[in-house]
Amino acid sequence: MRPVAPFLCVLALIPGTAIAQDHQHGTHPQTESETAAPAQTSASPSAGADAMDHGMMDHSGMDHSGMGHGAMAPVAMDHSGMDHAAMAGDGPIPQGPPPPEAFEGPAFAADAFVGPEKMAASRASVVREVSGMPVFWFQADRAELRVRDGKDGYLWDVQGYYGGDLDKFWFKSEGEGSFGAKPEAAEVQGLWSYAIGPWWDLQAGMRQDLTGPERTYAVVGVQGLAPYLFEVDVAAFLSTKGDLTARIEAELDQRITQRLILQPRVELNLSAQDIPELGIGGGLDSLEAGLRLRYEIAREFAPYVGVEQEWKVGRGADYARADGEDPSVTNYVVGVRFWF
Amino acid sequence: MSIASQGDKFAIDRRKFLTRSAGAASLLGLGHALPAWARGRHGGTLARKGSDVLSGEHLTMSVADASFATGGRHGAAVTVNGTLPGPLLRLREGQNLVVDLENNSSMGTSIHWHGLLVPFLMDGVPGITMTAVEPGERFRYEFPIRQAGTYWWHAHTLQEPMGHYGPIIIDPADGDPHKVDRDYVVMLSDWSPMDPHTLMKKLKVGEAPFNFQKTTATDDYALSGKDRRMWARMRMMPTDISDVSAPLYSYLLNGHGPEDGLEFLFNPGERVRLRFINGSAMTFFNVRIPGLAMTVIAADGQDVRPVEVDEFQIGNAETYDVIVEPTGSDAFAIVAEAMDRSGMGLAMLTNRAGARAAIPALREPPLLTMADMGMNHGSSAGAMDHGAMAGMDHGSSDAMAGPMGMGSMSMRDTSLLPPSVKVGPGIDMVAMNPVDRMGDPGIGLAEVDHRVLSYRQLVAAKMNPDMRRPTRLKEIHLTGNMERYMWSFDGRKFSAVTDDPIRFAFNERVRVKLVNDTMMAHPIHLHGHFFELVNDAPHGHQPLKHTVIVQPGGSAQFDLTANEPGDWAFHCHLMYHMHNGMFQIVTVRPLQGGQG
Numbered sequence: 001m002r003p004v005a006p007f008l009c010v011l012a013l014i015p016g017t018a019i020a021q022d023h024q025h026g027t028h029p030q031t032e033s034e035t036a037a038p039a040q041t042s043a044s045p046s047a048g049a050d051a052m053d054h055g056m057m058d059h060s061g062m063d064h065s066g067m068g069h070g071a072m073a074p075v076a077m078d079h080s081g082m083d084h085a086a087m088a089g090d091g092p093i094p095q096g097p098p099p100p101e102a103f104e105g106p107a108f109a110a111d112a113f114v115g116p117e118k119m120a121a122s123r124a125s126v127v128r129e130v131s132g133m134p135v136f137w138f139q140a141d142r143a144e145l146r147v148r149d150g151k152d153g154y155l156w157d158v159q160g161y162y163g164g165d166l167d168k169f170w171f172k173s174e175g176e177g178s179f180g181a182k183p184e185a186a187e188v189q190g191l192w193s194y195a196i197g198p199w200w201d202l203q204a205g206m207r208q209d210l211t212g213p214e215r216t217y218a219v220v221g222v223q224g225l226a227p228y229l230f231e232v233d234v235a236a237f238l239s240t241k242g243d244l245t246a247r248i249e250a251e252l253d254q255r256i257t258q259r260l261i262l263q264p265r266v267e268l269n270l271s272a273q274d275i276p277e278l279g280i281g282g283g284l285d286s287l288e289a290g291l292r293l294r295y296e297i298a299r300e301f302a303p304y305v306g307v308e309q310e311w312k313v314g315r316g317a318d319y320a321r322a323d324g325e326d327p328s329v330t331n332y333v334v335g336v337r338f339w340f
Numbered sequence: 341m342s343i344a345s346q347g348d349k350f351a352i353d354r355r356k357f358l359t360r361s362a363g364a365a366s367l368l369g370l371g372h373a374l375p376a377w378a379r380g381r382h383g384g385t386l387a388r389k390g391s392d393v394l395s396g397e398h399l400t401m402s403v404a405d406a407s408f409a410t411g412g413r414h415g416a417a418v419t420v421n422g423t424l425p426g427p428l429l430r431l432r433e434g435q436n437l438v439v440d441l442e443n444n445s446s447m448g449t450s451i452h453w454h455g456l457l458v459p460f461l462m463d464g465v466p467g468i469t470m471t472a473v474e475p476g477e478r479f480r481y482e483f484p485i486r487q488a489g490t491y492w493w494h495a496h497t498l499q500e501p502m503g504h505y506g507p508i509i510i511d512p513a514d515g516d517p518h519k520v521d522r523d524y525v526v527m528l529s530d531w532s533p534m535d536p537h538t539l540m541k542k543l544k545v546g547e548a549p550f551n552f553q554k555t556t557a558t559d560d561y562a563l564s565g566k567d568r569r570m571w572a573r574m575r576m577m578p579t580d581i582s583d584v585s586a587p588l589y590s591y592l593l594n595g596h597g598p599e600d601g602l603e604f605l606f607n608p609g610e611r612v613r614l615r616f617i618n619g620s621a622m623t624f625f626n627v628r629i630p631g632l633a634m635t636v637i638a639a640d641g642q643d644v645r646p647v648e649v650d651e652f653q654i655g656n657a658e659t660y661d662v663i664v665e666p667t668g669s670d671a672f673a674i675v676a677e678a679m680d681r682s683g684m685g686l687a688m689l690t691n692r693a694g695a696r697a698a699i700p701a702l703r704e705p706p707l708l709t710m711a712d713m714g715m716n717h718g719s720s721a722g723a724m725d726h727g728a729m730a731g732m733d734h735g736s737s738d739a740m741a742g743p744m745g746m747g748s749m750s751m752r753d754t755s756l757l758p759p760s761v762k763v764g765p766g767i768d769m770v771a772m773n774p775v776d777r778m779g780d781p782g783i784g785l786a787e788v789d790h791r792v793l794s795y796r797q798l799v800a801a802k803m804n805p806d807m808r809r810p811t812r813l814k815e816i817h818l819t820g821n822m823e824r825y826m827w828s829f830d831g832r833k834f835s836a837v838t839d840d841p842i843r844f845a846f847n848e849r850v851r852v853k854l855v856n857d858t859m860m861a862h863p864i865h866l867h868g869h870f871f872e873l874v875n876d877a878p879h880g881h882q883p884l885k886h887t888v889i890v891q892p893g894g895s896a897q898f899d900l901t902a903n904e905p906g907d908w909a910f911h912c913h914l915m916y917h918m919h920n921g922m923f924q925i926v927t928v929r930p931l932q933g934g935q936g
Binding site: 092093094095096098099100101102103104105106107108109110113114118119121122123124125126127128129130131132133135137165166195196197198199225227228229254255256257258259299300339 | 460461466467468469470471472497498540541542544545546549550552553554555556557558569572573574575752764765766767768809810811812813814815821823824825826833834835836838839843844845846848851905906907911918919920921923927928929930931
C-alpha cells in the first residue's frame with residue numbers, strides 16, 4: 001500500500017498537468033518570449049580599466065575583467081611550475097591563522113562609508129533575523145473528553161514556550177475532573193528551559209496546584225527526545241510542605257500513514273512519602289497507560305480517539321478505596337491535539 | 341422631519357467630504373496611486389508571470405507588495421517592476437550599470453547581485469554592506485560589469501522567497517562563442533502562500549511539518565525493520581531530504597506553475613540555449629527534458645567544456661546553461677522535479693503553440709544513504725573521490741576498516757571535530773568519515789539509468805587566472821540540529837561570530853574545505869568572488885563557481901583567490917538555514933587591496 005499523502009500529491013499533480021495539456025483547446029498558452037537579442041557591439045578597450053577605477057575597489061593589479069577571456073593566461077604561465085602532479089604530491093596544505101594583514105582596518109568594512117551608527121543598527125537587526133528568531137509555541141497534546149464508569153470527565157494537558165534556541169520560558173498545565181463536580185486536579189508550571197544537549201532541555205521553575213489543599217512546588221526536570229524517538233518528560237517536585245514527588249511521561253508517535261498516527265503513552269507518578277492529605281502513596285503511586293489514534297487533518301490539528309487505563313497502586317490504591325474510588329479506571333477518550 | 345433633514349445634511353456633508361478629500365489626494369498625487377507601503381501589507385495587485393527585459397546603463401527597479409496566484413492558490417507576494425520573477429537584466433560585459441532601487445513595498449528590501457563581481461558596498465546585503473532600504477526609500481547601485489554569463493539578483497531579506505528575484509544575462513564583450521538560434525532563461529523557484537515568517541516558525545517548532553513522505557508502517561520504502569530502528573535510534577529521518585515540500589510549495593518556471601502552460605518555442609533542428617537559474621528558497625531541482633540530451637556549457641555563469649548529460653541536479657542559487665537541439669517531436673517537457681520528488685515545475689519546449697509532450701510521473705522519493713550519514717560505504721560509494729584528496733588526511737582507513745554495525749556506532753562523536761568547532765546543542769551529528777563527494781550527482785540520482793551531471797565533470801573552458809598552490813587550508817564545518825532547526829558554521833550561529841569574521845588576506849590563495857556534519861545538502865555561497873572547485877579537473881581548469889553544494893555527511897573543497905577587499909556574506913542558500921544561523925561574514929583585508 002502506498003503512503004496516502006504522496007499518493008495524493010501525485011494525484012494533485014496529474015489534474016494540473018492535464019489542465020496544462022488542455023490549454024491548446026482553451027485559453028492561449030503563454031509563450032515565453034526570447035530574451036532580448038544579444039548586443040554584439042565589441043567592448044570598449046577601456047572597459048577593464050573602468051572596472052578597476054571603481055571607487056575604493058581599485059586594485060588594478062588584479063584585472064578581473066580578463067576572467068574567462070584567457071587574458072590572464074600569461075600570469076598563469078608564470079606559475080606553470082605548479083603543475084597538477086606537483087600539487088597532489090606536495091602533501092597537505094597547512095592549516096593556520098590568517099596572515100596579519102587579514103586583521104587590518106576597521107571591525108566592519110561598511111561602517112566608514114555608510115555610518116557606524118546606521119550600520120550597527122542594521123547589523124543588530126540582521127543578526128537577530130539570521131540567528132534563529134525567538135518563537136512562541138503552544139501545544140494542546142491532550143484536550144479530551146473521557147467516558148468511563150460513573151461520571152464522565154475531561155482532561156487537558158497543554159504546554160508551550162517562548163524563547164530562542166537554547167533558553168526558553170516553558171509553561172505547562174494539566175488538569176482533569178468529572179462533569180458536575182469540582183476539578184479533581186489542576187496545575188500550572190512556569191519553567192526556565194535550557195538546552196543541555198542536542199535533544200534535551202533542563203527545566204527548573206515553579207508549579208502551582210489550583211485544586212485541593214494549597215500546594216506550591218519547586219520543579220526540576222528534563223524534557224526531550226530519547227533514542228527511538230520517545231518524547232520524554234521527567235520532573236521532580238518538592239512542595240512547600242516538604243513532600244517530594246516525581247512524574248515520568250513518555251510518548252511515541254507511530255505513523256501508520258502520513259496522517260494517521262498511533263500514540264502510545266505512559267505516565268508514572270512516584271512519591272518519596274505517603275501524603276494522605278493528597279491521597280498519594282509512597283513509592284509508585286499511580287500508573288497510566290494510554291493509546292491514542294489521531295488523524296492529522298493538518299499537522300497542526302488532529303482529532304483523536306483512544307483509551308487510557310489508570311491504576312492507583314500500593315498505598316495510593318488504599319487511599320483511593322478509602323475514598324470510595326475505584327483504584328482502576330478505564331477511560332475511553334475523544335479529543336483533539338493541536339499546536340500553533 | 342428632523343431625521344430627514346439630518347439625513348440630507350449628512351449626505352451633503354459626506355459629498356463635500358468626498359470631493360475635498362479627492363481634491364487633496366490629487367494635489368498630493370495620491371488617489372488610487374497610493375503607494376503599496378502606505379496601503380498595507382497585502383494590498384498589491386496580482387503579479388504578472390515572467391520577466392520583462394531591462395537593458396541599458398540606467399535602470400529602475402521598483403519593489404511592491406503584490407499577490408500571486410497559481411494552481412488554484414492565491415497569496416501574498418512581492419514583485420519588482422510588477423512581475424514575478426522580476427525583470428531580466430540583459431547587460432553587456434564592460435558597460436557601467438546604475439540601478440535605482442525604489443521600495444514601494446511594506447518591508448525592508450535590498451538587491452544582491454548574485455555572482456557579480458562588484459565593490460562590496462554594492463553587494464546588497466543589509467547589515468553587512470548597506471542598511472535595508474526601508475519602505476518609501478530609494479537606493480542607487482552603481483558598478484561596472486566585469487564579466488559575462490548567466491546570473492541573477494535577489495533581495496537579501498525575507499522578500500526573496502516572496503518573489504523578489506530575477507535573472508541577469510551578460511553578453512560577452514568579445515562575442516559569444518556559443519552560436520545558438522534561441523536563447524531562453526528558465527528561472528526555477530518555489531512559491532508558497534504562507535508568509536515566510538510563519539513558514540520559518542513552523543519549521544522551528546514543528547517536527548518536519550511539511551514532509552508528507554515520512555516512513556510509516558504502511559510505506560513501501562526499501563528499508564528493513566533493522567534500518568528503521570537504526571534511524572529511530574539516531575533520532576533522524578531517512579526521508580529528511582527537503583525541509584519544505586509540495587504541496588506547500590508550487591514550483592515555478594519563470595513564474596509559471598505546472599498548470600500555467602508555459603511554452604518555449606523552437607523550430608526543429610535549432611540550437612536552443614536554456615539558462616537554468618535556481619532562484620528558489622528551499623528547493624533543489626532535478627532537471628531533465630525526456631527525449632533530449634542537454635549539453636552543459638556553463639556553470640554559475642562561467643563557461644565549462646561542453647558535457648552532455650540527460651539530467652542534472654541544481655542547488656539553490658546555482659545556474660547551468662545548456663544547449664539542446666530539439667527535433668523529431670512537436671514538444672518536449674522541461675521537468676524540474678523537486679529533489680524530494682514531492683512535486684515538479686513544468687514547461688514545454690514546443691514547435692507550435694499548444695503542442696504538449698507526455699509528462700513523466702514523479703519518481704519514487706529518495707532516501708538518505710550511509711554516505712549521507714558521513715559513512716563512506718553506502719550506495720554512492722562509486723561516487724567517492726580519491727584523487728582530489730591525495731594528501732588530505734581523512735582518517736578514512738580507520739572508518740572504512742571498522743565493522744559497520746550501526747548499533748555500536750556513535751553518530752555524534754564530537755572528538756572527531758577540530759577545536760575550531762564549538763560543540764553544543766546546535767550539533768546533532770558529526771560525520772565520521774566525511775569524504776569528498778565531488779563525483780556525486782546529488783541525492784536520489786546515483787541510481788538513475790541515464791547520464792547525470794556531477795561536479796567532477798565540470799572543467800573550466802578557459803585557463804584560470806591564478807594557479808598558485810594554496811598556502812593555507814581553511815576548514816569550515818557545516819553544523820546543525822534538525823530537531824531544534826538550528827544551523828551554523830563551526831557550531832556558531834551568526835550572532836556568536838558577528839565580530840569574528842572568517843578572515844583572508846588580500847590576494848591570499850586559500851583552499852577552503854567544507855565539511856558537512858549534517859544529513860542535508862547545503863548550497864554554500866560566497867559573495868563577491870568566484871572560487872574554483874577542487875574536483876580533479878586538469879591543471880588550471882578547475883571550474884569557477886559562486887555556490888557549491890556540500891553533500892550530506894561529505895566534504896567539498898574550493899580554492900579561493902581572495903582578491904575582492906571588503907566584508908562579504910558567506911552562507912547557506914537554503915533560505916531558512918541562513919535565517920537560522922548558517923551565515924557568516926568573510927572579510928578580505930586590507931580594504932585598499934594591493935594598494936595598502
